[in-house]
Amino acid sequence: MEQPRLVPIMLDNYKPLRELVFESLREAILLGRLKPGERLMEVQLAEEMGVSRTPVREAIRKLELDGFVIMVPRKGAYVAGITLKDIADVFEVRAALEGMAAGLAAERITDEELDQLERSLVQIRESQSGDNINAVVEGDTAFHDIIYQASRNQQLVQIITHLREQIQRFRMTSLSQPGRSKFALDEHKKIVEAISDRDVELARVLAREHIENAEQSLLNAVRKEEQSND
Template identity: 60%
Template sequence: MTNRLAPIKLDSYQPLREVVCESLREAIRNGVLKPGERIMEIQLAEELGVSRTPVREAIRKLELEGYVVMMPRRGTYVASMSIRDINEIFEIRTALESLSNGLAADHITDDELEHLQRLLVIIGGYIKEGNIEKIVETDIEFHDLMYHAARNERLVGIISNLRDQLTRFRTLSMSYPGRLEETLDEHRLIVEAIANGDRKAASKAAERHMENSEKTLLKAMEALEREKKSKAKKAKK
């Protein structure tokens, strides 16, 4: 059997079940464990070098987060993401991002605002370099900072969970032609509204950003599907 997952390092301060959960979560996000693929506890435990118990506990948590589905008498599978799922997630997330940004306009500190502005410059530099990995990493930091500026921890947890469910598509969406520059402009409008303490404008800017993000993701998915069908046709010839 070829291992796809790296063995767990047992020197972490976190509980083993949390380390295993994060490892499996990343494997799903990065497409190592693919949508629709069956999850086998024994195989995962062997690959990670742990017992089945922390794997079982991690799978239960991932089910609550929407990463896997447990089907009676059929087993556990990596959750597939339908267009309807994406629509529903964005519908909820748009409302929550609007609320979060509005609250951030009321509560953000000068240091946090300066940090947001600095991150915009950093992201702009990575866009020029074409460094997608760093863009994604810094974009996550940017949004996390805005969420925490809202000063509502429950809201942060809910939004983060919804965002995590779409993380596997982040690179696909950002790689769509022109989207990186559009995203940066949308982020600038958000930061400008928050800096002005304009709650209404910050909420509206968040809504536009989410709407455009959803449209771009769906376009990117359609393009990817066309590419797959084209390659399949060529392979048959």
């Protein structure tokens, strides 16, 4: 059965309502339930989530700041599309940063962090066997976060964090492509082996190749979507 675009908001005592609405809309965009170019109608979205228009309006403004939504004068809010230039720009920066992070991690990682990397590989494999793309993406995110922290370079971590929202959107699309998740896990294993062996140069090269492969997967998906719309 097809999943609904949005589900009614369930109150969480630890988060304000506007944050819950924002997270729900962002997830719907990441998962493709709200598609690029789709107009975001405040009244309709509010009805689907069972809230008033105010938190929806606030969430849309935040989504615009994060690059998920574009505002068109006199027309309203639309889900931002993914252009080939957007992909090239983000992945060019990300490949350099991921390579640097992996190289630094090979020098500085702790035994505890190595164990965390190994555990994240197991989590991703289990999520794949359960065909749970959300869990796969969470595991992939956790894997890279461990490497960032192991780099012991806070400036690098901050730059990566600034790109996080766009990376997450691209990550979801890329890992959803047939076969990509399995190849990504194999690439992760090789990166962990290089880091564990303290091979700085190999870790750097493998991390860059991993990101370049993810970029190619995403480009193929976008081109396929463009062809289907022609």
